[in-house]
Amino acid sequence: MQTAIEVNDLVKVYKNGVRAVDGVSFHVGRGEIFGLLGPNGAGKSTTIKILIGLLDPTAGDLRINGVDIRRHPAEIKRATGYAAQETAIDDRLTGWENITLQGRFYHLSGREIRVRATEVLEMFNLYDRRKHLTATYSGGMLKRLDIACALIHRPQILFLDEPTLGLDVQTRQVIWDYVEQLRTEHEMTIFVTTHYMEEADVLCDRVAIIDNGEIAALDTPDALKAGIGGDVIYVRFSGIDGNESALQSRIGAVSHVRQVKPTADGTYRVIVEQAGEETIPQLFMLCEQLGVTIDAVSLKKPSLDDVYLHFTGHAMRDDTENHEAHMKARFMRGRARRGK
Amino acid sequence: MTLLFDTWYVAKRELIKFFRTKVRLVFTLIQPVIWLAFMGNTMNRVTNNPFGAQMFGTSNYLTFMTPGVILMTVLFGGVFGGMSIVWDRRIGYLEKLMAAPINRGAIPFGKALAVMVQGAIQVVAIVVIALLFGVRFQTGIGGVLLIIVIASLFSGILSGISLSLAASIRTIETLMAIVNLFTLPLMFASNALFPITMMPGWLATIAKFNPVTYAVGPIRELTIHGWEWGKILPGTGVIVGLTLVFMLISQIVFQRATSE
Numbered sequence: 001m002q003t004a005i006e007v008n009d010l011v012k013v014y015k016n017g018v019r020a021v022d023g024v025s026f027h028v029g030r031g032e033i034f035g036l037l038g039p040n041g042a043g044k045s046t047t048i049k050i051l052i053g054l055l056d057p058t059a060g061d062l063r064i065n066g067v068d069i070r071r072h073p074a075e076i077k078r079a080t081g082y083a084a085q086e087t088a089i090d091d092r093l094t095g096w097e098n099i100t101l102q103g104r105f106y107h108l109s110g111r112e113i114r115v116r117a118t119e120v121l122e123m124f125n126l127y128d129r130r131k132h133l134t135a136t137y138s139g140g141m142l143k144r145l146d147i148a149c150a151l152i153h154r155p156q157i158l159f160l161d162e163p164t165l166g167l168d169v170q171t172r173q174v175i176w177d178y179v180e181q182l183r184t185e186h187e188m189t190i191f192v193t194t195h196y197m198e199e200a201d202v203l204c205d206r207v208a209i210i211d212n213g214e215i216a217a218l219d220t221p222d223a224l225k226a227g228i229g230g231d232v233i234y235v236r237f238s239g240i241d242g243n244e245s246a247l248q249s250r251i252g253a254v255s256h257v258r259q260v261k262p263t264a265d266g267t268y269r270v271i272v273e274q275a276g277e278e279t280i281p282q283l284f285m286l287c288e289q290l291g292v293t294i295d296a297v298s299l300k301k302p303s304l305d306d307v308y309l310h311f312t313g314h315a316m317r318d319d320t321e322n323h324e325a326h327m328k329a330r331f332m333r334g335r336a337r338r339g340k
Numbered sequence: 341m342t343l344l345f346d347t348w349y350v351a352k353r354e355l356i357k358f359f360r361t362k363v364r365l366v367f368t369l370i371q372p373v374i375w376l377a378f379m380g381n382t383m384n385r386v387t388n389n390p391f392g393a394q395m396f397g398t399s400n401y402l403t404f405m406t407p408g409v410i411l412m413t414v415l416f417g418g419v420f421g422g423m424s425i426v427w428d429r430r431i432g433y434l435e436k437l438m439a440a441p442i443n444r445g446a447i448p449f450g451k452a453l454a455v456m457v458q459g460a461i462q463v464v465a466i467v468v469i470a471l472l473f474g475v476r477f478q479t480g481i482g483g484v485l486l487i488i489v490i491a492s493l494f495s496g497i498l499s500g501i502s503l504s505l506a507a508s509i510r511t512i513e514t515l516m517a518i519v520n521l522f523t524l525p526l527m528f529a530s531n532a533l534f535p536i537t538m539m540p541g542w543l544a545t546i547a548k549f550n551p552v553t554y555a556v557g558p559i560r561e562l563t564i565h566g567w568e569w570g571k572i573l574p575g576t577g578v579i580v581g582l583t584l585v586f587m588l589i590s591q592i593v594f595q596r597a598t599s600e
Contacts, residue, residue, distance in 0.1 A: 052439050053439070054435060054438055073441075077440065084435055086431065086432040088431055088433045088436040089431075089433075090357075090431070090433060092360065093353070093356060097353075097356060101353055102436075104345075104352075105349060105437060106441060107442075149436075
C-alpha cells in the first residue's frame with residue numbers, strides 16, 4: 001500500500017508554552033480510513049492543523065503523498081480537504097454561494113465549480129436546497145455542506161475533525177455513510193478524529209489513540225481490542241460439588257482460552273483470545289461430558305471504549321470536565337521541559 | 341495575480357451579503373437624511389447671511405455640511421470593517437480561508453475592498469439625497485467621481501485601523517466599544533460640521549491634524565468652489581498616503597496574528 005500521510009517525530013510547542021504534540025509518528029496508507037482518538041486537548045486538532053498547513057510544526061518530518069509539507073505548502077493544500085470541528089458555513093449566504101466561493105478560493109474555473117458543486121451537492125442531498133440561505137439549514141445539513149465544501153477541489157486526502165460531534169444518531173450514521181462512499185467510490189484517504197468509539201470501531205481501518213500529545217496505541221480496532229485481553233465469557237455452573245479445580249483445568253485446555261478465574265459470586269470468568277461466541281458451544285459440550293449444568297452464560301466483547309480507558313486511564317465522558325485542568329497540567333509540563 | 345483574484349472573491353463574499361440586506365442599506369442612509377434635514381435646515385438660518393457666507397465659505401449650510409455627512413457615513417462604515425474578521429474567526433470561516441491555497445494577504449485586502457465599495461455606493465446615495473435637498477456640486481459629474489474616490493479611500497483608512505485592531509480582538513463587543521470611543525471625537529474635532537475658525541484654540545489644533553479634516557478639504561473644495569487643484573491635491577495626497585500606510589499595517593498585524 002502506498003503511503004498518503006507520513007508523520008515522523010512531530011512536535012508542536014505553541015508560543016504560549018503549551019506542548020500540544022510531543023513526538024508523534026504514524027503512517028496512513030492510501031485509501032485508508034484512519035482514526036485519531038483521544039481526550040480533548042490531546043493534540044488531535046493540532047496534528048490535523050499542522051498536516052493541512054494551518055500551523056507550523058516545531059519539529060518533525062511530515063510528508064503528504066511523499067511531498068514535504070513545509071517545502072510545498074500550496075501543493076499540499078490542493079491535495080487535502082479539511083472540515084473543521086465547528087461547521088464553518090456563512091449563514092448569510094446560500095448553500096450554492098458557500099460552495100462556489102470555496103471553489104474560487106481553490107482557484108478553480110467557473111465551469112469546473114459549477115460542474116463539481118452540482119455533483120457534490122447532489123451526492124450530499126443538498127442540491128434542492130442550494131438556493132436557500134444556510135441560516136435555514138439544520139445542524140446535519142450544515143455539517144454535510146461543510147464536508148461538501150471541503151470536497152470541491154477533489155482532494156485525495158480528507159481531514160475531518162470531529163465530523164459527528166453534536167449530531168443526532170441518524171445524522172451521524174448519514175455522515176459516516178458518505179465517508180464510506182468517498183473511500184469506496186473515490187479511493188479517498190480519510191483522516192478523522194472522533195469522540196464516538198463505536199463509530200471509530202466500525203469505520204476506521206486503523207486507529208491511533210493519542211494522549212498528552214503522544215501516541216499511546218496504534219493498530220486495527222480488532223487488534224487493539226484483542227491486545228487488552230480479548231473476549232470475556234461469564235459462566236455459572238451448578239452440580240460441580242468439589243470438582244472445581246478439575247473443571248477449571250479442563251476449561252483452561254479449551255482452544256483459545258487464556259485464563260479461567262472464579263469470581264466472588266461463584267461465576268467463572270473465562271478470558272478468550274478471540275471469537276468468544278465460538279468457545280461457548282465448546283463449554284457446553286465439555287460440561288455435558290462432565291455432568292455439570294450451565295445455569296447462565298454471557299459474553300462480553302471488549303469495546304474500543306475499554307481500549308481507550310486502558311491506554312488513557314480515563315473514560316471519554318470525563319474528559320470535558322477535566323479539560324481545563326488537563327490544559328493547565330500540559331502547560332506546566334511544557335514549561336518544565338523548556339527548562340523554565 | 342492570485343492576490344488580486346483572491347482579494348476580489350474575499351470582497352465579493354461581503355458584497356453579496358451587503359446587497360442582500362437591503363434593510364441595512366436603507367438604514368445607513370437614514371442617518372445622513374436626518375443630519376441634512378434636521379441640522380442642515382436649522383443651521384441654514386444661521387449661515388444664510390453675508391457673515392455666515394464668509395465664515396462657512398457658502399451661505400448654504402447644507403452645501404457646507406454635505407462633505408461632512410459623506411465622510412461621517414463612510415467613517416461609520418469603515419470602522420466596522422474589522423468586524424467581519426472577528427466574526428469569521430468566531431465561526432471558523434477564517435481558518436477555512438487559510439486552509440485554502442489563497443494568498444493570505446487577500447483576506448485583509450478583500451475585507452477593506454468590500455468596505456470601500458460599500459462606501460462608494462453610500463456616497464452616491466448621499467449625493468442623490470443632497471441634490472434633492474438643493475445642494476449643487478460645482479464641479480459636476482467629474483467632481484462627484486473624485487469625491488467618491490476620496491471618500492472611499494478614507495473608508496479604507498478606517499477599515500485598515502479596524503482590521504488591525506480586529507486581528508487581535510476576539511469579541512465583536514470589544515471591537516464596537518473601541519471604535520465607538522473614537523468615531524465621535526474624530527467627527528467633532530474636524531471641520532466636517534463646523535469651520536475650524538469657529539473652534540476654540542485647542543480644538544482647532546487637534547482638528548488640523550485630524551485625517552477627517554484632510555479628507556473634508558478637497559471634497560468641500562470640489563463641492564463649493566471648483567477645480568482648484570492647489571487646494572484639492574494636498575488633502576487627497578494625505579488621504580492616499582494614509583490609506584497605503586494603514587493597509588500595510590493591517591497586513592502586517594494580520595500576518596503576525598495568524599502565524600503560529
